[in-house]
Amino acid sequence: MTSAAPGATRAVPEEPALRRLLRATEIDTRMLGMIGALALIWVGFNVYTQVQTGESLFLTPRNLWNLSVQTSSIAVMATGMVLVIVMRHIDLSVGSIIGFVSTIIGVAQVRFLPIYLGLDNPAIWIIAVVIALAIGAAIGAFHGSLVAYLGIPAFIVTLGAQLFWRGAAWWVTTGATIAPLDDRFALMGGGPHGSIGATASWALCALACAVIVFGIYAQRQRRARFRFPQRPIWAEYLIGVVGCLVVAGATMIVNAYAWPERVAAAYAEANHIPVPEGGLFISTGYAIPVLIALVIGVAMTFVARRTRFGRYIYATGGNPEAAELAGINTKRITVLVFALMGLLAAVAACIDSARLDSATNVLGQLDELYTIAAAVIGGTSLAGGVGTIYGAIIGALVIQSLQSGMVLLGFDSAFQQMVVGVVLVGAVGLDTFYRRRTAKG
Amino acid sequence: MDAQTRTPLVEMKDISLAFGGLKAVDDASIDLYPGEVMGLLGHNGAGKSCLIKVLSGAYKRDSGHIYINGEEATINNPRDAKHYGIETIYQQLALADNVDAASNLYLGRELLTRWGTLDDASMEAEARKVMGRLNPNFRRFKEPVTALSGGQRQSVAIARAIHFNARILIMDEPTAALGPAETAQVGELIKQLKSEGIGIFLISHDIHDVFDLADRVTVMKNGQIVGAGRVQDMTKDEVLGMIILGKCPPGAIPGPGAMAS
Numbered sequence: 001m002t003s004a005a006p007g008a009t010r011a012v013p014e015e016p017a018l019r020r021l022l023r024a025t026e027i028d029t030r031m032l033g034m035i036g037a038l039a040l041i042w043v044g045f046n047v048y049t050q051v052q053t054g055e056s057l058f059l060t061p062r063n064l065w066n067l068s069v070q071t072s073s074i075a076v077m078a079t080g081m082v083l084v085i086v087m088r089h090i091d092l093s094v095g096s097i098i099g100f101v102s103t104i105i106g107v108a109q110v111r112f113l114p115i116y117l118g119l120d121n122p123a124i125w126i127i128a129v130v131i132a133l134a135i136g137a138a139i140g141a142f143h144g145s146l147v148a149y150l151g152i153p154a155f156i157v158t159l160g161a162q163l164f165w166r167g168a169a170w171w172v173t174t175g176a177t178i179a180p181l182d183d184r185f186a187l188m189g190g191g192p193h194g195s196i197g198a199t200a201s202w203a204l205c206a207l208a209c210a211v212i213v214f215g216i217y218a219q220r221q222r223r224a225r226f227r228f229p230q231r232p233i234w235a236e237y238l239i240g241v242v243g244c245l246v247v248a249g250a251t252m253i254v255n256a257y258a259w260p261e262r263v264a265a266a267y268a269e270a271n272h273i274p275v276p277e278g279g280l281f282i283s284t285g286y287a288i289p290v291l292i293a294l295v296i297g298v299a300m301t302f303v304a305r306r307t308r309f310g311r312y313i314y315a316t317g318g319n320p321e322a323a324e325l326a327g328i329n330t331k332r333i334t335v336l337v338f339a340l341m342g343l344l345a346a347v348a349a350c351i352d353s354a355r356l357d358s359a360t361n362v363l364g365q366l367d368e369l370y371t372i373a374a375a376v377i378g379g380t381s382l383a384g385g386v387g388t389i390y391g392a393i394i395g396a397l398v399i400q401s402l403q404s405g406m407v408l409l410g411f412d413s414a415f416q417q418m419v420v421g422v423v424l425v426g427a428v429g430l431d432t433f434y435r436r437r438t439a440k441g
Numbered sequence: 442m443d444a445q446t447r448t449p450l451v452e453m454k455d456i457s458l459a460f461g462g463l464k465a466v467d468d469a470s471i472d473l474y475p476g477e478v479m480g481l482l483g484h485n486g487a488g489k490s491c492l493i494k495v496l497s498g499a500y501k502r503d504s505g506h507i508y509i510n511g512e513e514a515t516i517n518n519p520r521d522a523k524h525y526g527i528e529t530i531y532q533q534l535a536l537a538d539n540v541d542a543a544s545n546l547y548l549g550r551e552l553l554t555r556w557g558t559l560d561d562a563s564m565e566a567e568a569r570k571v572m573g574r575l576n577p578n579f580r581r582f583k584e585p586v587t588a589l590s591g592g593q594r595q596s597v598a599i600a601r602a603i604h605f606n607a608r609i610l611i612m613d614e615p616t617a618a619l620g621p622a623e624t625a626q627v628g629e630l631i632k633q634l635k636s637e638g639i640g641i642f643l644i645s646h647d648i649h650d651v652f653d654l655a656d657r658v659t660v661m662k663n664g665q666i667v668g669a670g671r672v673q674d675m676t677k678d679e680v681l682g683m684i685i686l687g688k689c690p691p692g693a694i695p696g697p698g699a700m701a702s
Contacts (some may be wrong), residue, residue, distance in 0.1 A: 226566045306558040308551050311540070315548055318539030318585075325499055325535045327520040327549040385539035 024235040030379050030431075034394045037427075038401065045405035057408050061257035065284060068254070069190040069355070071400040072293035073348040074367065078374040078392035079300040080344035083310075083337050085375055086317040088384035089147060089154035091338065093161035094345040094371055097139055098364025099169035101349035105132045106178030106359025109185060125185035132346045139165070140342020144335035154338075162368065169361035179358030189355030190287035192259040198283035204291075205251040209244040216240050255283040289351045293393070296347065301389045313337060318385035373420070374399055377427045398423075448511040450475045450640040451496065451527075451609055456505035458491055465491040467664040468505075468697055473609065473640045478631060480655030480672075481644045482684055488664035489644050493611050496642075497529040498522035509609075523549075526608035530598050530615050538587035542579075542597050543568035545586055546604060571600045575630075592623040599627070603634065610634060611642045616650065628654055648677055648684075662687045665698025 022029060042059060049057040057063060077094050084091045108128040117124055143161055147154045180186070187194040196204070216236050223230055259267070259282040267282065268275045304310040316323040316330045324330050348367070353359045378395030380387030402423060406416045449472040458466040466488045473479045481489045494500040496507065498519040507514045509525050516522050522529070529535075536545050543564040544551075552560040552567070565582055572579040576596040586594055595615070602610055612631075616624040631641060631654050645651050651658055652672055659669040660683040667683045670693030679690035689695035 222562050226562050228562070228565065302558075308553070308559065311544060311548075311551060311559060315537035315540055315544070318537040319535070321533075322535035322537050323548070325497075325519050325529070325531065326537075327518075327523050329520075385537075 021235075021238075024232050025239055026231060026235075027239075028388075030434075031388075031391065031394070033434075034378065034391065034398070038394060038398055041398065041401050041405065045401070045408065048405075049408060052409065058405055061253050063404070063408065064253050065257040065287070067397075067400060067404055068290045069287045070404060071396050072190075072287075072289040073351045073355075074370050074374055074400065075293045075393045075396040076296050076351065077341075077344050077348045077367065077371040078378065078396045079297055079389045080337075080341040081371045081375040082378070082380050082387040082389055082392045083300075083304065083313050084154075084341050085372070085380045085382060086313055086384060086387045087334060087337050088317055088320070089334070089337070090372065090382075091140075091143070091154065091158045091341050092368050092372075093139075093143065093158040093165060094341065094348070095364040095367035095369075096162045096165035096169065097136060097342060097345040098349040098352060098367055099361050100139075100165040100172070101132050101136050101346045102353040102359045102363045103169045103172040103178070103361050104135055105129075105185075105349065105353055106181065107172055108132075109182050109359075110178050120182075122184065125182040128182070128185065129350055132350055133343055136346025136349065137339045137343040140345070141335055141339035143342070144338025147338065148331035148334035158368075166361070166365075169363075173359070173361060175361060177358050177360040179356075181353065181357055181359065185350075186354050186357045187288055188292070188350050189352075189357065190289045191355075192263045192282075192284055194289070194354075195254075195284045195287045196291070197285040198255045201251050201255055201283070201285035204286065205247050208247045212243040212247070213240055251286075254286050257284045258282060259284060289355065292347065292351065296344065297389060297393050304389055309333070309336065314385060370396075370399055370420075373424045377424065379431065398427075447474060449473060449508070450477075450510060452508040452511075453492070453496060454506045454508070456492060456495055456507075457503045458495060458500055459503055464664050466495065466502075469661065469664070469666045470696070471659050471666065471669070473642060475608075475640050476635050476638045477657065478635055478641045478643055478655045480651035480658040481642055481661065482646070482648065482651060482658055482680065483661035484684060485646065487661040487684075489661050490613055491664075492661065493529075493613060493642055493644055496522065496609075497527060497611055499529075520549075523605075526606065527611065528602035528605065528607035528609070529611040529613065530602045531613050536586050536594055536598060539585050541584060542572065542582050542586055542589075545597055546571065546601050548601070550605065567604075568600075571604050572596065575600050576626075592619055595619055595623065595627075599630065603630075607639060609640050609642075611644070613644045614646070615643070616645075616647075624650075648680060652677060652680075659696075660684055662698050666696030667698045667700075668693040668695045670694060 022032075045058040046056045049055065081091060081094070105128050108131050109124055113124045113127055114121070117127075139161075143154075143157050146152050146157045216239060220230060220236060258264070259280075261279050264280040264282050265275060267273075268280050273280065304313070312323065312328050312330075312333050315326070316328060316333055320330060349364065352363050356363070374396035375387065375392045376382065376395070377398055378388065378391030378393070380392060399420060402420055403416055406419060411419075451473040452470075453472070454470050456466055456469050457464065469488070469492050471479070471481070471492065481493065483489045491500060495502045495505075496516065498516045498521050501517055507516055514521075514525055516525065516527075519529075537548060540548075543561065546568050547564045552563045554560045568582060572582075576593065579593060579596060581589060581593070586597055589597070599615070615627050619627065631643070634641060643651060643655055655672055657669060657671050658675070658680060660667040660680065662684065667687050668689035670690070674692030675690055679692065682688045682690065683693070687698055687700040689699035
């Protein structure tokens with residue numbers, strides 16, 4: 001591949017520039033394809049709205065900011081679904097877990113905890129979140145043990161669980177919607193107050209750039225220590241610069257989105273700030289749910305790539321028998337993967353119910369399908385063993401972009417579902433075709 | 442008969458294993474001494490792979506005992522077996538196809554950094570060293586092993602078995618996927634491991650292979666032991682008779698599966 005064979009340096013100039021770039025940077029071509037598709041969708045919708053309404057509505061800070069918030073819940077779950085599918089399982093229950101856990105959150109915050117802690121106690125939302133996460137993980141672990149130790153197919157276990165937990169969600173509140181929730185808890189859902197503002201966003205941007213640069217440097221050092229072949233130095237610079245530019249660009253966009261006028265005016269009045277001509281401009285910055293999704297994305301990538309647990313997940317997905325013979329306790333890994341999935345569904349439940357500022361038993365309906373679709377569009381193979389966390393996050397972004405674009409254009413919801421369905425099948429079809437071709441040579 | 446006075450490295454006694462009503466292994470006993478190659482012969486379905494999978498922990502026996510160095514061993518899963526220094530090269534290679542050679546080499550025994558994360562760089566460096574000794578032409582360290590040829594995959598599987606100070610090596614049809622040159626290489630390797638005092642079970646249906654490499658052979662038929670004996674005390678024809686007819690020649694010690702003469 002990148003080994004510096006003596007002939008390679010001479011052959012390089014004849015190689016097409018693009019291929020040389022891909023080889024030197026070791027960038028996954030599938031990821032480039034997905035990003036290309038995403039760009040196509042974004043530009044397409046933008047042009048479409050311009051033609052239809054005379055105004056570009058899609059590529060605006062406001063829409064992109066909304067898109068980021070709307071994607072976060074599915075993105076969080078998709079990172080776990082990748083690992084479930086890599087293990088050759090499936091989880092159809094995550095949408096219902098969201099419904100069940102959110103009603104628990106509501107009951108805990110509004111009916112149960114205030115009795116003991118008093119209304120508006122700052123500990124309430126923290127305890128509610130901890131309860132939610134514990135319940136989500138426990139539900140997942142239970143599904144996982146049925147799959148691992150009783151040998152019931154995951155499809156059946158989680159199909160049954162989908163019905164069970166949706167029904168259980170109704171029983172918790174006998175169908176009632178609980179609202180409003182704790183103010184501090186609602187920050188997890190985003191909105192002007194649930195965002196971190198311009199200064200903190202730039203600070204985060206600087207931190208992310210520092211991590212990118214340090215990561216590249218550290219990896220180069222490590223490879224040098226073992227005298228492994230290195231990427232050419234210009235490729236390292238290119239990756240570093242592109243990475244930092246992407247982070248800076250995203251930060252500029254979220255900072256360009258101002259608080260809605262009314263919210264800003266109310267804030268000005270409350271803090272006795274004079275409102276200047278043309279309204280007060282307060283940058284929204286990154287929304288908290290987006291930050292949660294990003295942190296989880298990084299953490300899950302770390303788990304998948306750099307821990308034994310992650311290595312075992314991939315090895316088991318690639319060849320379960322070989323993994324077992326190598327001494328891996330695949331049953332335990334299965335339980336843990338489902339528990340992790342349940343935990344992430346609980347995180348998604350927190351984000352969703354905080355965003356709606358209410359807890360209801362119908363929350364998260366069909367989310368399991370969007371989550372699976374996100375993972376699969378992101379390159380996860382249902383045959384097992386193959387899939388990446390970043391791919392699933394991009395997949396979630398693709399699906400959400402399609403949906404919110406169609407909402408912007410005022411398409412029927414029936415039509416929206418049809419389009420998402422076609423895109424799912426089309427994306428997997430293209431991918432299968434591509435894989436077969438590369439496998440042949 | 443110097444071998445008989447020493448403690449066997451492995452002694453499997455009266456092992457039985459059934460799948461439903463089918464007795465795959467029926468009261469079989471077999472032993473192995475340090476630095477010895479024991480050939481295990483028999484038709485497909487004679488029970489040789491099943492017997493050996495009991496030792497490697499892949500199957501759980503219904504009855505019988507296993508002694509390692511004279512002490513009773515508890516082997517209920519592959520982890521237990523590895524704990525006793527038993528390493529296996531399986532017929533179907535048992536590699537995780539979607540991860541690279543270094544990850545396969547260390548599967549289940551990963552090297553970790555100070556922070557408990559995977560130390561891929563060290564694993565790759567070790568893998569380069571080991572593979573350099575075993576198969577100097579091996580270069581594709583970064584690719585999933587599914588992209589490798591049969592011989593290359595075989596060398597990864599062998600490297601995995603011998604890299605962790607195995608005392609007992611089980612080779613289930615180690616040359617089935619290989620060409621003549623690679624088969625010869627495996628033969629050399631077996632001789633080298635033998636000289637290091639490792640005991641080897643060599644399972645094969647190729648009688649010539651076994652006669653070239655083994656010190657003793659044990660023949661199985663229908664899940665039972667037909668007999669066991671030293672290679673120099675028997676002819677190939679006699680061993681063939683054991684495999685096909687279950688007829689135990691005078692040079693071998695008859696087992697429960699021997700045809701009544």
